Amino acid sequence: MKLKRFRQITAVTVVFLFSIIFFDIYGLVPHGVQRVLTSFQFIPSLLFTFAYGVTLVSAGFIVVFLLTLLSGRSYCSFLCPLGIIQDLSSRIFKRKKYIFMKEMRAVRYTILAVTAAVTAVWGSLLLVWLDPYSLFGRFMGNFLNKFILALNNAAAEFLLNHNIFSLYSVNGSPGTVFSVIVSAVPVFLIIIVASRYGRLYCNTVCPVGTFLGIVSRFSVVKIGINSDTCLHCGICDRSCKSSCIDSAEGLVDFTRCVSCFNCVSMCPNGSISFERRYGKAESLNDSNRKSSPSEKGAISRFSFITGMLVMPPWISALAVENKKLFMSDGSKLVKFTRKTVSSPPGSVERDRFNELCTSCSLCITKCPTRVLQPAVMHYGMRGIMQPYMDYSAGYCNYDCTLCGSVCPTGAIKKLSVEKKRVTSIGKVIFIKENCITFQQETVCGACSEHCPTKAVYMVPYKNGLVIPATDRSICIGCGACENVCPVRPVKAIHVEGELKHTVALKPAEKKSDQKQGDEFPF
Amino acid sequence: MLSRREFIKAGAEKLAGLLAFSALFPFGKLFADSRYPDLVAMKGGKGPDELFRKGIEYLGGIKSFVSRGQSVLVKPNIGWDRTPAYGANTSPSLVAEIVRQCRKAGAARVFVMDHTCDPWKSCYRNSGIEDAVKSSGGEMVPGNSMSYYKNVSVKNGRSLKDVLVHKVYADSDVIINVPVLKHHSSTGMTASMKNLMGVVWDRYAWHRENLHQCIADFAGFRPPDLTVIDAYNVMTRNGPRGYSRSDSINYRYLFISKDQVAADSAGAMVLSKTSPGIKKPDDIEYIALAGKAGLGKSSMKSMKIARVSVQS
Numbered sequence: 001m002k003l004k005r006f007r008q009i010t011a012v013t014v015v016f017l018f019s020i021i022f023f024d025i026y027g028l029v030p031h032g033v034q035r036v037l038t039s040f041q042f043i044p045s046l047l048f049t050f051a052y053g054v055t056l057v058s059a060g061f062i063v064v065f066l067l068t069l070l071s072g073r074s075y076c077s078f079l080c081p082l083g084i085i086q087d088l089s090s091r092i093f094k095r096k097k098y099i100f101m102k103e104m105r106a107v108r109y110t111i112l113a114v115t116a117a118v119t120a121v122w123g124s125l126l127l128v129w130l131d132p133y134s135l136f137g138r139f140m141g142n143f144l145n146k147f148i149l150a151l152n153n154a155a156a157e158f159l160l161n162h163n164i165f166s167l168y169s170v171n172g173s174p175g176t177v178f179s180v181i182v183s184a185v186p187v188f189l190i191i192i193v194a195s196r197y198g199r200l201y202c203n204t205v206c207p208v209g210t211f212l213g214i215v216s217r218f219s220v221v222k223i224g225i226n227s228d229t230c231l232h233c234g235i236c237d238r239s240c241k242s243s244c245i246d247s248a249e250g251l252v253d254f255t256r257c258v259s260c261f262n263c264v265s266m267c268p269n270g271s272i273s274f275e276r277r278y279g280k281a282e283s284l285n286d287s288n289r290k291s292s293p294s295e296k297g298a299i300s301r302f303s304f305i306t307g308m309l310v311m312p313p314w315i316s317a318l319a320v321e322n323k324k325l326f327m328s329d330g331s332k333l334v335k336f337t338r339k340t341v342s343s344p345p346g347s348v349e350r351d352r353f354n355e356l357c358t359s360c361s362l363c364i365t366k367c368p369t370r371v372l373q374p375a376v377m378h379y380g381m382r383g384i385m386q387p388y389m390d391y392s393a394g395y396c397n398y399d400c401t402l403c404g405s406v407c408p409t410g411a412i413k414k415l416s417v418e419k420k421r422v423t424s425i426g427k428v429i430f431i432k433e434n435c436i437t438f439q440q441e442t443v444c445g446a447c448s449e450h451c452p453t454k455a456v457y458m459v460p461y462k463n464g465l466v467i468p469a470t471d472r473s474i475c476i477g478c479g480a481c482e483n484v485c486p487v488r489p490v491k492a493i494h495v496e497g498e499l500k501h502t503v504a505l506k507p508a509e510k511k512s513d514q515k516q517g518d519e520f521p522f
Numbered sequence: 523m524l525s526r527r528e529f530i531k532a533g534a535e536k537l538a539g540l541l542a543f544s545a546l547f548p549f550g551k552l553f554a555d556s557r558y559p560d561l562v563a564m565k566g567g568k569g570p571d572e573l574f575r576k577g578i579e580y581l582g583g584i585k586s587f588v589s590r591g592q593s594v595l596v597k598p599n600i601g602w603d604r605t606p607a608y609g610a611n612t613s614p615s616l617v618a619e620i621v622r623q624c625r626k627a628g629a630a631r632v633f634v635m636d637h638t639c640d641p642w643k644s645c646y647r648n649s650g651i652e653d654a655v656k657s658s659g660g661e662m663v664p665g666n667s668m669s670y671y672k673n674v675s676v677k678n679g680r681s682l683k684d685v686l687v688h689k690v691y692a693d694s695d696v697i698i699n700v701p702v703l704k705h706h707s708s709t710g711m712t713a714s715m716k717n718l719m720g721v722v723w724d725r726y727a728w729h730r731e732n733l734h735q736c737i738a739d740f741a742g743f744r745p746p747d748l749t750v751i752d753a754y755n756v757m758t759r760n761g762p763r764g765y766s767r768s769d770s771i772n773y774r775y776l777f778i779s780k781d782q783v784a785a786d787s788a789g790a791m792v793l794s795k796t797s798p799g800i801k802k803p804d805d806i807e808y809i810a811l812a813g814k815a816g817l818g819k820s821s822m823k824s825m826k827i828a829r830v831s832v833q834s
Binding site for chain 2: 027153156157160163165168169170171368369397398399400436440442443444445446448449450451452453454457458464466484486487507509510511520521522
């Protein structure tokens with residue numbers, strides 16, 4: 001009982017802390033908290049070590065590894081947020097008892113082997129879809145976060161009508177249909193599977209689960225059944241989320257055991273214990289039992305309730321979208337096709353970035369200007385859901401280095417503010433023919449106003465007007481100019497991304513031409 | 523002898539009578555034009571807050587603008603995520619001083635807001651204005667969501683017929699505009715009238731539809747009751763965002779006026795020293811347009827100016 005309670009309290013705390021960082025729409029949680037929390041996620045910590053060599057963050061996966069050697073797959077029950085929400089799902093929705101199932105050995109080891117090989121060659125290509133933390137992160141960041149946003153905004157609007165400004169609306173797009181589906185569906189499927197079959201996903205698909213399963217064969221402390229006292233009552237089989245106890249034979253499949261201790265607390269006469277075991281792993285004989293749990297009502301009720309919870313705030317989140325004005329005549333505008341999207345500052349090089357990022361969406365959730373958005377095919381097949389700079393959504397704030405501070409895999413390097421200010425992720429392209437000043441002969445200059453380095457500056461045009469000109473050597477590709485350009489449907493100023501980020505020149509600083517004024521100039 | 527309570531009561535009654543009387547016969551307003559200058563031009567001092575404290579007395583003190591129980595909007599420029607040293611935003615000390623005086627004069631609530639260019643939370647925080655306002659009794663109001671704005675029609679607007687304006691601008695009893703004077707890459711200069719772009723939702727619509735005319739149109743929608751231009755540390759190039767601290771000159775001026783056009787004209791004259799394109803206020807197109815529309819004086823010669831130098 002004690003062990004199980006300890007596991008439950010830790011697990012709930014971990015999910016609670018993760019919820020806080022992914023739902024922190026006001027940006028109140030210090031970055032250090034996020035770093036510490038994500039460091040203990042196996043894959044991110046491992047990738048971070050590939051990116052930077054051994055650092056403090058590497059301690060995360062080493063700790064997980066040692067923990068597994070000590071006490072089996074505790075990571076899966078105590079620390080993995082995707083595992084914990086599966087437990088919650090089975091706790092809430094489970095109606096039938098579990099039953100021992102044989103291991104799908106071929107499937108899980110094939111997935112592990114392929115993932116390891118692909119990761120070694122192409123980086124995070126498959127981890128994007130298989131790393132449990134990243135699956136969970138996307139679900140939280142691109143999906144559940146939007147409800148928090150919508151609820152907050154509804155509450156803020158309500159208070160606003162009573163002239164109370166303590167809550168405020170948080171700007172943010174509800175996401176594209178693609179990003180929502182890709183983020184929500186896998187986790188929903190996993191939750192639904194968990195509601196009937198417990199940790200089936202973790203023991204069949206998840207490469208981290210399989211890998212730690214291999215390690216846990218050698219664990220010091222393990223679950224074991226005392227064959228002298230065991231009554232073969234089968235209560236432990238039925239309480240095992242991993243379906244890995246065969247009480248008829250008195251065996252436990254350690255590679256699938258997630259150290260949840262449910263069996264320990266359920267055993268009527270204390271025949272199951274979690275203690276130091278000698279000898280090698282005992283593997284199980286195939287069992288002839290077949291699983292046949294079926295209860296159609298459970299699933300349909302489940303989806304109905306989720307649908308009820310999910311739809312209304314979703315619709316209102318969509319309604320928050322800003323009204324957009326368009327110039328009436330788009331035919332006169334020169335078309336622009338971006339060849340390369342920009343990757344976030346600190347991602348150094350496109351290939352490196354695509355190989356390290358697991359699309360956990362933490363940076364996307366945290367980005368204060370919302371310029372970071374999940375990619376569809378912007379990076380090609382390998383970068384789906386990875387963050388890219390969407391200058392229609394926002395622009396990169398000159399002094400902000402937040403994405404690099406929170407990135408758990410090191411795909412986005414942490415930059416100092418000084419370095420960030422000269423890190424060029426793209427270069428400006430001005431299309432004069434689309435410019436308001438060219439088209440209407442009125443003043444505009446919004447692009448130059450926002451340009452932090454004055455790479456976009458104003459030069460004399462006709463009738464005393466001024467028109468933008470650009471200096472690409474000092475441009476850092478922040479996209480402020482493109483974001484604010486009021487021309488529609490094709491803007492007059494764009495940023496073309498750089499595959500390899502460069503160091504931009506610092507703008508020349510002129511000395512101040514005058515000291516303080518003496519007399520009034522009138 | 524009168525008890526204290528009776529004394530206060532009697533006093534309050536007399537005051538009420540006086541208020542009612544002056545409401546019927548607004549002598550103050552009759553006198554205002556002759557007694558008070560069009561423009562109070564301050565310079566020197568230890569900071570813009572000190573200049574305001576001394577300068578507002580030339581217009582009869584804050585009490586001639588704010589009465590007990592009123593709601594006040596103090597509208598600084600908080601457009602950019604920059605620290606005070608760059609002069610991209612209004613000095614926090616000046617905003618704090620104005621908020622404090624309004625509260626002292628009995629204002630029920632003092633709101634401060636800007637629809638910023640950079641991310642608003644960073645602007646509010648890093649400009650130092652959020653802290654300054656909160657510690658002096660004001661309230662920071664967000665401007666980042668369309669739901670805070672309401673649609674109003676602009677009378678006599680030529681380019682701007684209707685606009686989504688922040689509800690605290692539309693609904694507050696008193697409006698005090700506290701811009702910072704800066705060079706501006708598009709319009710030549712920003713100060714008072716241009717600062718009001720921070721109370722509307724879609725500023726880029728103005729960029730599409732003749733910016734100068736929109737600024738002048740909106741100046742006539744609801745002219746602020748008082749304008750205080752922070753020209754202490756003036757960004758004279760690379761405005762409105764500025765690149766480095768060397769972009770600004772420490773002029774140490776402050777202009778206070780009930781006439782936003784007059785205040786802007788003074789600002790234009792300061793920038794005329796560094797901007798070759800500006801020789802007179804009317805060289806800023808929106809000042810000329812507002813002057814023509816009868817919103818205020820744009821000729822320095824026609825103004826009654828109180829020039830005050832404060833020892834620093």
